[in-house]
Amino acid sequence: MRIVIIGDGKVGVTLTERLSKEGHDLVVIDQNKRVLQEAANQYDVLTVHGNGATMTAQREADVGRSDLMIAATSADEVNLLCCLLARKLGVPRTIARVRSPEYTEQLPFLKEDLGLSMTINPEYTAAMEILNLLRFPAALKRDRFSRGRAEIIELKLSPDSFLCGRKLYELMQLTKIQVLICAVERGETVMIPSGDFQLSANDNIYVTGASRNLAALVQKMSIAERKIRSVILIGGSRIAFYLAMALKGECAVKILEIDEERCKELAASLPHARVVHADGTQPETLISEGLAEADAVVTLTDIDEVNIVLSMYATRFGVYKVITKINRIEYNDLALKMGVNSIVSPKSISCNEIVRYVRAMNNTSEGGVLTLHRIVNEKVEALEFSVPANAPYLEVPLKDLRIKQGILIACIHRKGKIIIPGGSDFLRSGDSVIVVAKSDELYSSLNEIFKQ
Amino acid sequence: MNYKMIANVIGRILCIEAVFILPACLISLYYGEMAVILPIVISALLTAAVGMLLLQPKPGQTPYYAREGFVAVALSWLMISVFGALPFYISGAIPSFLDSFFETVSGFTTTGASILSDVESLPKGLLYWRSFTHWLGGMGVLVFVLAVHPMSKGGGQSVYLLRAESPGPEVSKLVPKTHSSAKILYGMYIGLSVLQFVLLALGGMPWFDNITTVFGTAGTGGFAIRGDSMGGYSTYIQVVVTVFMTLFGVNFSVYYLLVMGKIKQALRNEELWLYLFIQAAATAVISFNIRSLFPTMGQTVQQAAFQVSSIMTTTGFATANFDLWPELSKWVILLLMFIGASAGSTGGGMKVSRVLLMAKAAKRERKRAVNPREVTVIRMDGRMVGDDTMQGIWMYLTYYLIIMLASMLVVSTNSYGVEVSLSAVVSCLNNIGPGFGICGPAGSFAEFNPLSKVVLCVDMLLGRLEIMPFLMLIAPAAWNKRGLNWRPFRTARR
Numbered sequence: 001m002r003i004v005i006i007g008d009g010k011v012g013v014t015l016t017e018r019l020s021k022e023g024h025d026l027v028v029i030d031q032n033k034r035v036l037q038e039a040a041n042q043y044d045v046l047t048v049h050g051n052g053a054t055m056t057a058q059r060e061a062d063v064g065r066s067d068l069m070i071a072a073t074s075a076d077e078v079n080l081l082c083c084l085l086a087r088k089l090g091v092p093r094t095i096a097r098v099r100s101p102e103y104t105e106q107l108p109f110l111k112e113d114l115g116l117s118m119t120i121n122p123e124y125t126a127a128m129e130i131l132n133l134l135r136f137p138a139a140l141k142r143d144r145f146s147r148g149r150a151e152i153i154e155l156k157l158s159p160d161s162f163l164c165g166r167k168l169y170e171l172m173q174l175t176k177i178q179v180l181i182c183a184v185e186r187g188e189t190v191m192i193p194s195g196d197f198q199l200s201a202n203d204n205i206y207v208t209g210a211s212r213n214l215a216a217l218v219q220k221m222s223i224a225e226r227k228i229r230s231v232i233l234i235g236g237s238r239i240a241f242y243l244a245m246a247l248k249g250e251c252a253v254k255i256l257e258i259d260e261e262r263c264k265e266l267a268a269s270l271p272h273a274r275v276v277h278a279d280g281t282q283p284e285t286l287i288s289e290g291l292a293e294a295d296a297v298v299t300l301t302d303i304d305e306v307n308i309v310l311s312m313y314a315t316r317f318g319v320y321k322v323i324t325k326i327n328r329i330e331y332n333d334l335a336l337k338m339g340v341n342s343i344v345s346p347k348s349i350s351c352n353e354i355v356r357y358v359r360a361m362n363n364t365s366e367g368g369v370l371t372l373h374r375i376v377n378e379k380v381e382a383l384e385f386s387v388p389a390n391a392p393y394l395e396v397p398l399k400d401l402r403i404k405q406g407i408l409i410a411c412i413h414r415k416g417k418i419i420i421p422g423g424s425d426f427l428r429s430g431d432s433v434i435v436v437a438k439s440d441e442l443y444s445s446l447n448e449i450f451k452q
Numbered sequence: 453m454n455y456k457m458i459a460n461v462i463g464r465i466l467c468i469e470a471v472f473i474l475p476a477c478l479i480s481l482y483y484g485e486m487a488v489i490l491p492i493v494i495s496a497l498l499t500a501a502v503g504m505l506l507l508q509p510k511p512g513q514t515p516y517y518a519r520e521g522f523v524a525v526a527l528s529w530l531m532i533s534v535f536g537a538l539p540f541y542i543s544g545a546i547p548s549f550l551d552s553f554f555e556t557v558s559g560f561t562t563t564g565a566s567i568l569s570d571v572e573s574l575p576k577g578l579l580y581w582r583s584f585t586h587w588l589g590g591m592g593v594l595v596f597v598l599a600v601h602p603m604s605k606g607g608g609q610s611v612y613l614l615r616a617e618s619p620g621p622e623v624s625k626l627v628p629k630t631h632s633s634a635k636i637l638y639g640m641y642i643g644l645s646v647l648q649f650v651l652l653a654l655g656g657m658p659w660f661d662n663i664t665t666v667f668g669t670a671g672t673g674g675f676a677i678r679g680d681s682m683g684g685y686s687t688y689i690q691v692v693v694t695v696f697m698t699l700f701g702v703n704f705s706v707y708y709l710l711v712m713g714k715i716k717q718a719l720r721n722e723e724l725w726l727y728l729f730i731q732a733a734a735t736a737v738i739s740f741n742i743r744s745l746f747p748t749m750g751q752t753v754q755q756a757a758f759q760v761s762s763i764m765t766t767t768g769f770a771t772a773n774f775d776l777w778p779e780l781s782k783w784v785i786l787l788l789m790f791i792g793a794s795a796g797s798t799g800g801g802m803k804v805s806r807v808l809l810m811a812k813a814a815k816r817e818r819k820r821a822v823n824p825r826e827v828t829v830i831r832m833d834g835r836m837v838g839d840d841t842m843q844g845i846w847m848y849l850t851y852y853l854i855i856m857l858a859s860m861l862v863v864s865t866n867s868y869g870v871e872v873s874l875s876a877v878v879s880c881l882n883n884i885g886p887g888f889g890i891c892g893p894a895g896s897f898a899e900f901n902p903l904s905k906v907v908l909c910v911d912m913l914l915g916r917l918e919i920m921p922f923l924m925l926i927a928p929a930a931w932n933k934r935g936l937n938w939r940p941f942r943t944a945r946r
Binding site for chain 2: 002025026027033040041042044045046
């Protein structure tokens with residue numbers, strides 16, 4: 001497919017990388033020549049230098065003959081303008097990044113009148129992901145499928161856990177809960193395990209199942225589960241705003257922000273939260289603001305490195321749940337080694353949404369991608385596919401299906417029920433199925449996971 | 453330096469070369485030249501063997517950058533020339549390896565300078581291979597590889613190869629993916645070649661002469677299979693060749709725009725108009741100058757047009773011995789040799805777009821002398837041309853002059869006179885073919901001393917690849933550990 005990306009900033013660059021890996025023809029428009037040069041050198045793309053919100057630039061990029069236009073500049077207004085123009089030039093679908101909270105109210109109108117196919121708000125989706133983690137603090141990561149009914153959560157196996165040394169097929173017997181371990185990360189290696197895989201201490205396991213079953217599992221594993229009643233957000237960013245709004249009524253929120261004007265804005269719009277004008281990077285400030293007593297700390301400054309260091313500091317201080325915002329996913333491996341467990345990456349989340357949309361667009365037959373999440377630090381893809389009305393693999397027991405190597409059918413969602421499939425379960429039309437596979441292969445439809 | 457990747461590229465190219473050498477056997481078989489068949493097969497097998505050997509180390513995922521691109525291009529071209537010389541050498545048709553190498557380099561770089569004093573005595577199979585090197589070298593060997601197989605999925609690194617080999621001050625892709633871009637270029641190239649073949653066939657040209665002429669025209673090379681180059685063919689054939697030489701000297705992105713229906717944008721290309729204007733003007737001047745040499749004005753113009761087109765597009769075919777023409781015409785021809793064809797075509801020379809930009813820069817300087825505070829911007833085709841591009845052009849000119857003077861120094865050891873030495877160097881550096889005097893259209897490069905031949909080979913390669921790739925081979929900076937070599941300080945003298 002031919003895709004035009006306007007704005008080669010953080011999201012733009014990541015999108016360029018992901019979409020060019022998926023094999024699409026990409027054109028990138030940006031005002032910064034150097035940035036374009038980098039893109040042209042690293043990825044197989046065409047670049048256009050100019051203002052993406054002008055007809056000239058869009059014509060030069062041949063937007064009219066493209067399949068999709070993604071506007072990811074730093075200004076919402078510009079993005080919306082780009083989409084308006086692009087639609088006029090005839091592109092069938094557009095995606096705009098609209099991050100300002102002020103515009104969320106009118107988004108439905110905008111989408112309808114401007115013909116937007118999708119808007120992404122990286123900060124809002126990141127805030128929601130952090131919210132999920134705060135509500136289920138034992139999980140290091142939570143990815144939801146089937147409208148929240150099924151999940152994949154990441155847990156760390158502590159050395160004294162009763163699961164250490166056990167084989168996977170013993171799991172259900174031992175716990176008597178319907179869950180499945182669909183991926184394991186041990187050190188640097190990632191494995192999609194089969195039944196006789198043996199767990200060991202400090203493995204990061206990714207468990208899938210119905211949400212309440214996963215909660216039960218966590219209890220069974222006696223991973224200390226505490227309800228989060230107080231949160232400190234370091235950095236008064238947009239994410240902090242969305243998060244604080246969402247946490248209203250659930251827990252006490254304190255925001256530390258270094259810019260006085262911003263503090264006033266936040267205080268005005270978040271009456272229930274406590275806004276403190278302080279430099280959250282100073283240890284003494286953090287202590288005096290109650291770091292040691294907080295249930296959770298979320299580091300949300302603009303600088304990844306600061307977030308990592310502050311999180312390490314909070315963990316040292318024994319804060320129960322520490323969540324870190326890291327935009328540069330290259331830091332993730334390093335941060336994880338330093339004991340920073342829960343990482344949220346706004347631009348990755350948005351890119352996943354867009355990639356899912358693109359794959360769904362690309363897939364003309366049924367059996368397309370409903371949800372796309374990347375787990376194990378982007379190394380594994382968890383895809384939810386809709387099962388088409390007729391296909392050769394329907395009503396065939398799973399153990400008889402010839403599925404490609406390294407792919408696992410983790411979960412079947414049928415009419416509201418979550419089924420952890422065994423060998424004799426089968427796929428039925430109308431189901432949605434969660435499939436786990438390594439990120440080297442990119443699947444856009446259910447048919448692709450079977451051997452031909 | 454990512455050696456594995458470089459080896460991989462060279463390996464692929466050698467394998468492709470081996471495949472292309474084989475048809476020469478069939479040609480020789482057809483003409484009953486049995487003695488040549490075995491040498492050709494041996495050459496192909498040797499080339500394939502080395503190619504397969506180089507493909508063995510798997511390149512892996514390590515990335516490659518500009519320097520690897522340049523080195524890969526430079527070494528590839530050296531290697532294909534060395535192995536491409538084998539059919540000539542092993543069969544004994546060209547006894548000296550240096551001469552075989554010269555002829556092959558001349559082929560791939562689409563120069564068309566020959567060390568053969570009697571072309572027609574060469575077996576047809578070898579004549580086929582000789583002309584085919586023009587066709588492959590014209591659009592580019594690496595471009596061919598990229599068209600056939602996308603080098604890295606999603607990675608933009610193959611653009612370094614494209615940039616290293618393609619001529620012109622600013623190289624850009626036609627479409628987002630390098631692989632698609634290369635395919636489109638070759639598609640149009642093949643299309644035009646076929647068209648020329650058809651038109652020449654309609655003119656009654658024998659099929660063997662036809663394909664060798666098409667190869668020589670498409671690559672703007674100039675190897676002919678007759679001693680009198682194109683002189684012996686009918687006027688219709690000469691005119692068709694004139695037209696197609698001009699066509700192959702046009703920037704291929706103009707053809708792409710035409711194919712895409714963007715006719716207005718295509719016609720707005722400034723380089724195209726300057727290119728055509730220079731050809732027209734040169735033809736007019738020369739026609740007037742040589743009017744006494746031909747019986748009718750029509751013939752005069754036709755002959756002038758052929759030579760002008762041939763030299764400007766750096767093809768090198770000849771229908772008349774322009775060495776005998778008056779001095780004004782010879783100077784016009786020399787000037788055309790310098791200017792060359794359009795960027796993004798198969799022609800050589802400085803390239804019309806560079807000349808155009810230099811002229812615009814000169815005009816800007818003149819304006820600045822009068823109004824020092826005024827800021828003017830150089831524009832081409834409606835787009836602004838950055839200072840880094842201009843910088844590149846001036847540097848290219850500088851290198852070019854240095855190489856030309858140094859080469860002339862070496863060639864002067866033949867003592868053939870300034871006119872011959874200058875024309876020989878200029879002809880090779882600009883990939884034209886014939887010069888003046890002993891290496892003129894009626895002569896050859898056979899009588900130059902071995903050192904000169906080596907230098908001329910280097911010139912041909914430098915010209916075709918526009919200097920940079922070879923500079924990379926000899927510059928120590930390209931091979932070091934990216935600036936991390938430890939050098940102990942010299943102790944200062946007290």
